[in-house]
Amino acid sequence: MQPESVLIEAALAVIVLDLTVMRAKDLRSRLNVASLIGALAVVIAAVLAVRNGAMGEILNGVLNLDTLAVATRVGVLGLTLLVLGIGTGGAKIRHPAEYVVIVLCAAVGFMAMASAQQLLLVFLALELASLSLYVLAGFDKSRPESAEAGLKYFLFGGMAAAFLLFGFSLLYGLTGTLDLPGISVVMAVSGFHPLLAVAMVMILVGFGYKAAAAPFHLWAPDAYQGAPAPAAAFIASASKLSGFVLFTRLLWGSASQGQMLGATPGWVPVVWLLAAASMLVGNLAALAQSNVRRLLAYSAIAHAGGILLGVIASGRSGPGPLFFYLTTYGIATAGAFGVFHVLEAQGGAQNLKDLAGLHRRSPLLAGCLMVFILSLAGVPPLAGFFGKFTVFAAALSPAGLGSPTGWLAVFAIAMSAVGLYYYLLILKEALVRPAAAEAQPVKVPATAALTLVAAAVLTLLFGMFPSLLLRWF
Amino acid sequence: MSSLPLLTLLILAPWVGALVLAFMGKAGAKASRGVTLLFSLSTLALGLAALAGFDPAVTGPQFSESHTWIRALHVRYHLGLDGMSLLLVLLTGLVSPFAILSGWKNERDVHIFGALFLLLQGAALGVFVALDFFPWFLFWELSLVPAYFLIRLWGGPGGTAAAYQFVVYTIGGSAFMLLGFAALFAATGTMDFRELAALAADGRLARLLPGAAGTAVFVGVLLGLAVKVPLFPFHTWLPSAYAEAPAGVTMFLTGIMSKMGVYGFLRILWPIFPDHLHAAAPCLIWLALGGIVFGAWAAMRQTDLKRMMAYSSINHLGYCLLALFAVAYATGRDGLTAEAAGAALAGALLQMFNHGLSAAALFFALGIIEERSGGKRGIGDFGGIRTAAPVFAGLCGIALFSSLGLPGLNGFVGEFLIFRGAWGLHPVATAVATLGLLGTALFLLTFWQRVFHGPARGAGVAFAEVAGRERLVLGLLAALMLLFGVLPGLLTPLINPLVTSWAGHLTLP
Amino acid sequence: MSLLPWTITISFAGAFLALIAGSRSAAAARGVALVTALASWGVVLVAAAGFVPAKGVQTLVDVPWIESLGIHYHLAADGISLVLLVLTGLAATAGVLFSWNIEERTGEFFAYFLTLIGGVYGVFLSADAFLFFVFYEIAIVPKYFLIANWGSTNREYGAMKLVLYSFAGSALVLAGLLWVYAAGNAGSFGLPELTAAAATLGHPEQLAIFALLFMGFAILAGIFPFHTWAPTGHVAAPTAVSMLLAGVVMKLGAYGCLRVALPLVPDALAFWQPAIMALAVVGIIYAGLIALVQDDFKFVIGYSSVSHMGFVLLGLAAGNVQAASGAVLQMFSHGVIAGLLFAVVGRMVYERTHTRKLADLRQMPLYKLLPFAAVVFVIAGLASMGLPGFSGFPAELAILIGAWQASHFWALGAAIGVFVAAAFTLRAIQVSFFGKDDRDPAAADAHHHYDPISLPEKAGAFLLIAASLVVGLKPDLFFDWITPALQSPAFQAVLKGGTP
16 A cells, blocks of 8 residues: 555545534644544554555556655655644644645645656646645635735746646657656657757746745745745645655656756756855845744745755765755754744744744743754754755765866855854844743643654754664665 | 072072962061061072082082973973172172062051062072073063062052053063074074073074074064163163152162163073174164163253162163173174173173162162152252251262262272273273263262252251161161172172183184 | 763763753752863863873774764874863863853753853864864854853844854865865765875865865964954853853864864965964954953953964964974963953953943952952963963963974064063053052042952862963973874874974
8 A cells, every 4th residue: 555545545534524523623622633633644654655665666657666755755754744743733723624634635745746757647746735735825814914825825836837837748749758767768869959958947947936946936935924834834844855856856867767857958057056046045035034934934945055956966976965955954944833833823923023032931942943943054963964064065076166066065055154144043032032021931732842842853863863864875 | 519409499488488478468567577578588598508608610500400391392490500690699689678678668568568579589589590591581571570560559650651661661572582582492492591502602503593583583582681671772661660669679670670681681692692792782882882871861861869760770780781792892803802801791790789789779768768758759859968867868878979980889899890891892982981970970969969968958858867777778788888899809709700701702803 | 081072971961951950940050060060071181191192192982973974973082182171171160160150041051051062072072074073063053042141242243243253164164174075085084084085186176175174263263354253252252151262162263273174185284374374473463452452351351362362373374393282282271361361351350340341440449359350360361471380381482483483474473472462461450450549549439349259260260270370380291292192193294393
């Protein structure tokens, strides 16, 4: 049995249960029960994914379960668990069952993205995930910002999908096949065609939008700001992980097949520019933010730059560094949004000032936030540091500064020093500034507390023992 | 010679006293004073003990102590005593107790004053007996600390600025001297004075530190010493420091600390850099003359008695340097005779000793005047003190005339020898130096006349006669001046073999 | 020796315990912190007692850590590390003693404090460049919270500036290390392997790598013109943190220069030497002159730190064993003395008078009001001026000797720096404690009564003074450790023999 089916069955179970047994219960317990079922399903799915292992091609080659796919599946499931966990920590969600169901659907989409080996399925998976995320972004109907976030995300996402689709159709037209290995074979034979460049550009633009890489990042701050925190966490973590894994696959293929679009000349400078622009725009714009969520959005843009660097580098070094970066970044950023989610219910967490005195109001949240933010900033011994480190090492290898990639890595290192500034702004509020006079201590629901602590521990653990993740590759 | 580490004891005895005093805050002023004086006298006692065991015929260091200290820098704890050192140790032993007696009436933080003073005394002694740069420099710099606080805390209203200027100037010079020795060590691997002198004597040093580097090192060391003496034009710190310090401290500053510089010239600069000194001598001689003449004439323009005496110190120490520079100048030239050189050098050594006594006596007297008049020390504030206090005037007169160089008093001996020696070595400079003699005579006599003679005026009216402690100190000092004036032979045996050997090493034409 | 890794463990464990203890009572947190600091220092001293300098670098722990990158958890110690470990233990202990009066969020304070200490121990023990870097960064971040939370003047600004500078410096270091690792195909982050890898690179590349590494470290060491974080950071920091900043954190940079930058690319020093010596000497003099005209007492000390660290850099850049051994000794010496100065200014004076303006301090006969502080400050000031008998003197002397061998001109500049240091230190002594006589009638009404100096303060002060004196009078204690380490094969390519 494949883990995806477990999730879908669980989603159905959640709906049914909610409509029948739980109908009369209060929102809180409905959410808890739904989340619990979802979480159980996720755990089972993860166990299955691991036990199935790298099965290779299945379903006539529609899915290819190689190591990266398995790792990504587990990663996505882990992040989904995290998102479900933090979802229980905050304000009441109006339709808890639907919320959990959509989260699970999105997870299915992400998992399919990680393993799809056929353009049609790729697109379907992408759309399944994206549509779920659009809904999640607009899920909080009590706040107009949430609707705005959903709409914006939808419009930009839809456009990105159009670009991708166009690119895919060109690819199909050029090669006459939808199978990724087939495409790679044809491309290797037929050589370069101008339309291939067009297809490449389309796909890059499409992924650029999805990943919020500059200059296609404009939706991200609004979406991150308006969406409910768990949704934002999901958008920033699991979505990024699976999206970039897919992107890498389209470029570099997988171990069993030849290089794909990566063989197309001229794309590296484009991605290089996207990466550099993302780091620059993200880091500089983040400096000026007073809204903590927008700040994290710009930080996400900056990280997208670093991840793109990892994409370039993974052609030579394999996907290990990229995967490590994506996973640990996802945990940290989802964790941070989880903290905001808890806070939002009790006094808000939009402005930096809202975090003031967190160390008094909830030492636990403050401690977790410190771990997440410092990990995002790339401070050892937290996981974010090693993610950056291994990506930069891959990018600098083997030519050092002899290659443009090397220079980009140095630029990224310099930019991470800039980044520390705004990350410290968050921590300054949370750990240094005194609380406002009327501020109350924060009550953290046990599930959310457990989730956040687990995420923080993982962040520390992966940082101290990166081999835990890296040894898969 | 006993196996007792006599020189270490010599240095440590005052420091032990300082340590004792530091914890005597509650013991009362009287006890503190007594302890201070007692420990201060240790120097005289140990100095006399050293004198008893001293063999004048040996020109090298005696009572040597040499132990490895810092292997990494080849530093040795190396002490030794030769005639010159012994002379200065004895001078320290004499002047220090008198200086303490001068501040006897001080009531403020007596134990701290005593501790600082004894610290200063020990450091000065260390300078006179250390033979390795490292310990020497330790004592040299350490002496500044107590001096600074003595001037700052017990000095006059301008004490703050004066003390700051004094220390910063001196350290400024020392910094370059330190660099000089760092460079010497870099080139030779040793900082021992005697080893360096030996290297210099056989010409190896010139090969190890050739050209401009050698010159730079020489200039560095010269600067450090020149500020301390001070050599004109590095003297500007001196008048205010001497004027602002309490009388007892000024006695020590002029009596002992200014000798540290001259001692350095003779112990360090000359033996280690004979060629450089020879090359620089034509220029340095004029600086020394500048000090002599300028010091004398500037003293004449002073209305503040303490500043007048301060300038007189510059003048008197100029003679010592003149003698040395003249010898260095004449080395290898026509006109150098071992006899002339010997006379000049012997004169310089005696001048150090004698100036120490007479200047200490004069500042002691000025302390009395200041105390009696409630802080006045303008030359116009007094008159006719002799009428009211004939004994005081008489004893002061002895000190004044000793300072002036009247035959029969000790001051004469040194100056005479210097002039006699220098005349043969550098006649022009010696001739010009007589201008300084003239100036000295003029301002000292003006002092004598305006303050002690004529109708009683200002604070001179009903000037209380010296008695007890004051009379004892001034009397003793006057007796010593007479004694060494009449019988210079008491001192000359200590230094003659040394001076002869120095002169014997000179390159004769 | 095999005990040394415990210093790291003890410190981090202590940080955690202090955090827990702090939620119960401040006193408990203090106790935990003191015990931790003493225990780790004790470990160092026990190890030092059994140390045989001739053995060279002694590996303590070496286990594979991240196999795929060839990274090892490799701890080792030689004489140089040992000197700095002794310093760290001393500074930590004194720092705890001088922060005895922290009442607010005590547990957190000591948790950050001990984390910092643990990181510092780690840096001094690391023999793997990656590990080194990890500990280096661990030591940076707690500073921010320590200063921003418990600091004084402009604390948030000072903290931010300090951490950003440090981080920028470490970014340069990271770039340099990765460059060597990746471009040289080192396959390992062990320092010998990296050195071999660097040797395969072209000369211009080596020069660039050296510049990245040295500058990156030197920023933390306070090199001119990137020193500006130091004074503002020191001024903002609470006393104990100022002590640590000057005492050990700036040493991290200098230690990195010595341990990593110099041996890794031995051929590059010759090219950069004039520039580094120039920056070091300009820094010595410039910072000294700035210190001469400051009105904030802590700024004076802050700039004096920069000036003294200039000597360290000068010693490192001179490229001979003599100067480098002086530099290591100066690291120790400055750590102790600057700690003492900050303790007097920040803890003894500021927390009683509530002013650090020299203009205000000179209006009170402070030496009468706080005689103990005055004596301590005078001693510390003299030591800082490089008075013989204190630890700074043999260090400066050795640096001057070595610098003279490298360049007469810059050695002369350093001598001028010695002079300037004397001038500003003396001015600080004079204006702060001896500004006003108690004889002055105007001073009579200023006779406040201040709390007497407490026992922890006295203990800390005695500890530091004793350390400076012992090392000053018997520098061979450390020279015997340092010199063999510098003559070891690791440094042979970059440091010239030593004494003739």
